[in-house]
Amino acid sequence: MQVGTSVSVGSRQQLVGDSCLRRRIPPRYAALRAVAAAAGKEVTLLDYGAGNVRSVRNAIMKLGYSIKDVEKPSDISSAAKLIFPGVGSFGQAMRILKQKELVDPLKEYIDSGKPFLGVCLGLQLLFEGSEESGGCEGLGMIPGQVCEFDKATLGLPVPHIGWNDMSQKGPSPLLSGVGDKRVYFVHSYRAVPEPRNADWVLATTDYGDPFVAAVGKGNIYATQFHPEKSGATGLQILNNFLEPSTPASPPASPAASSLPKTHGLARRVIACLDVRANDRGDLVVTKGDQYDVREKEGERDVRNLGKPVELAARYFDDGADEVSFLNITGFRDCPLNDLPMIKVLKEASRRVFVPLTVGGGIRGFKDVNGTSYSALDVASSYFRSGADKVSIGSDAVDVAEEYIRSGVRTGQTSIEQISEVYGRQAVVVSIDPKRVYVADPSQVKHKCTKTSKPGPNGEQWCWWQCTVKGGREGRDLGAVELAQAVEALGTGEILLNCIDCDGAKQGFDHELVGAVSDAVSIPVIASSGAGVPEHFTQVFKATRCSAALAAGIFHRQEVNIADVKQHMAENLLPTRL
Known part of the structure; x- marks a missing residue:
């Protein structure tokens, strides 16, 4: 191709x-x-x-x-x-x-x-x-x-x-x-x-x-x-x-509401759509608990929460600052032949005039004919279809492990190649960590945090283990070390998930988000755990994260984006209303 x-x-x-x-x-x-x-x-x-x-x-x-x-x-x-x-x-x-x-x-x-x-x-x-x-x-x-x-x-x-x-x-x-x-x-x-x-x-x-x-x-x-x-x-x-007109002095914007006006860089609210093919081959937006996206009763088909383009357009109308697509379909060949997802991007970009990110399969592939494609080829295809940023997941873990081992930037990794051509702002790395408790930080080589949530045996310290393959496989690599490595390689933004909080609706893991956002100088997006508008305000006030992301609560209309932003503005957080 x-x-x-x-x-x-x-x-x-x-x-x-x-x-x-x-x-x-x-x-x-x-x-x-x-x-x-x-x-x-x-x-x-x-x-x-x-x-x-x-x-x-x-x-x-x-x-x-x-x-x-x-x-x-x-x-x-x-x-x-x-x-x-x-x-x-x-x-x-x-x-x-x-x-x-x-x-x-x-x-x-x-x-x-x-x-x-x-x-x-x-x-x-x-x-x-x-x-x-x-x-x-x-x-x-x-x-x-x-x-x-x-x-x-x-x-x-x-x-x-x-x-x-x-x-x-x-x-x-x-x-x-x-x-x-x-x-x-x-x-x-x-x-x-x-x-x-x-x-x-x-x-x-x-x-x-x-x-x-x-x-x-x-x-x-x-x-x-x-x-x-x-x-x-x-x-x-x-x-x-x-259609130029006669110059005029900039008018004052009419107040959208009685909310206080804030200034400066707004904290972003991002709507994420997990997109997957169902058993009939249709792309649907889905969401599950701990990565189980099938209905728990009946035919056990993939849970269908809506059509990707229509939901993306709704979130744009609702005031989402960005929309992110995560393709969780297993590729039978390679993403360059993933025509349905490319079509989703093309159609969404006609209706959504805020940034679009796409993740899933951004890595090198060899198709059934033996033709090799680099991660740059894959990213280029998505960019030309309407994506503004690409999100790299498991491949970033492999890349970071090698970089930490050697300390050498080869110029051949997916992160380096894409950021060289499109700029580091086009590269997001998605991290899927889970909490690991330790009694003494000296017992592990990873960056540990003293936690306010003691472990099952009263442990006062923890680190966050990076995973791949949808959280099914753990690696001997901490989230903080991974974030620092991919920043050094040219990543422009971190999407920080949390397996422990996913679907719990009890709020973001402030300790995780704080540890990572304090360790890097690139923007960090908090993900996993939002259940009410207050959770967004809380993570912005407690950490240095630049954005917060949610999926299921928006899809099921349990929480409205406008309500999230109203709560943020009422608490004097810079907010795009």
């Missing part, structure tokens, strides 16, 4: 999806596109092929525009409106732009003053250069350098992931009507406002220190945040670009 074009990265070949290849456009769509172009309702998309831009496409089409893809340099100069949704690493993006001879046409287009919108990396590339990828020269359109967030100085998790607010510097057509609403960021590097670029900066966001959130001059705009992932607010910003 062809999923991309080989691009040299260092001493090895990296595979990236290449949407700049010529496409077969159905005659009917070609005719509609011609009509849209004649009416000024066509957008040219510079998709250089490194990441998920499907959501950008869907957002543009939702606003009534057709899309023309850049297939050759002249397509840039002939564009009436150009959107550049940069995804991945700075160095990788510049290499591809140079290889495809797109740098000069892109600079000429921007200099012409025709409407241009850059997104995320599409903003960073406008600057003179970046520290990323060992130091790279940018397009040089805006003075200044792009630098990594300083973890030591900030004392905050990096990447900066989630919903944050902006401080607008004055009236702007792009941000008209946005006010103080939060937008979605996901990045490890940022441009800093300085006197040389002050005439470009439209808005800044604070994360320890202010960084550039949006720039603009004339018809040239770019955002560090992702409007296509920022819900209704992001769609409004895209519409402002496509």
Whole structure:
């Protein structure tokens, strides 16, 4: 299966999806596109092929525009409106732009003053250069350098992931009507406002220190945040670009309720959907107790709690900050042939304009024909289908064990390969640990925590053993050590489950979440154990975790996402309402 074009990265070949290849456009769509172009309702998309831009496409089409893809340099100069949704690493993006001879046409287009919108990396590339990828020269359109967030100085998790607010510097057509609403960021590097670029900066966001959130001059705009992932607010910003109006001062947002207004990076509430094929081959959202997902009576079919796309859309409407799909179907061949799940992602990204994560099977495979596929191939397929992040499970345990043993980064692991091409923010590692009690920490080599929940024999200490194969097999590896190892290899986020708490509805394991979030400098998502809205507020107040996730209580409508956020806001936690 062809999923991309080989691009040299260092001493090895990296595979990236290449949407700049010529496409077969159905005659009917070609005719509609011609009509849209004649009416000024066509957008040219510079998709250089490194990441998920499907959501950008869907957002543009939702606003009534057709899309023309850049297939050759002249397509840039002939564009009436150009959107550049940069995804991945700075160095990788510049290499591809140079290889495809797109740098000069892109600079000429921007200099012409025709409407241009850059997104995320599409903003960073406008600057003179970046520290990323060992130091790279940018397009040089805006003075200044792009630098990594300083973890030591900030004392905050990096990447900066989630919903944050902006401080607008004055009236702007792009941000008209946005006010103080939060937008979605996901990045490890940022441009800093300085006197040389002050005439470009439209808005800044604070994360320890202010960084550039949006720039603009004339018809040239770019955002560090992702409007296509920022819900209704992001769609409004895209519409402002496509249908510019007279600049207006940002209005104050009407109060959604009597809840207090909070500022800064919001704590995220994530809805997780365990997706599995039932005995008839249909994909359903399921949930079980201790990984048993079959009904306890009757025909013992897989428990069906709804259809994946419909539930994901409902959670988006309910205010979920992210939606995560975990594919728990056993693959008969390999994920690249997992067409139903790919279809779920494609359909969900048409209706869900917040980040989508997919997990399950993100590892190397060999199909029945003997053809080998890397974890990067698998991730590329999911990214091109609508995923923003991929979650790696059991494979990460194997990788971490080898790294801890050798202390060597080979560049060949799934984590390293995917983060090199798509950026560390695209890689999540899912950890499935269970509590192990010890009488004396010196008895084990693992990081131990003094517990407020003594063991069966009065033990005062515990560690959390990592498991694989859905919790059925334990490894001689602690959750803290695993998290530190995968961070060193390039992981951008930890999804921290807890086998002991799964399905108990007694709250998250604060000791586990605290131990791991204190041990790493990347965001940690707390999972397993939520039963009431208070449990989310409690874990955010007790630990440094950045997000909390639940599944069954949302599926069965025992708890509503809006109720969770209301409780958080009432307790003055930064919350996207």
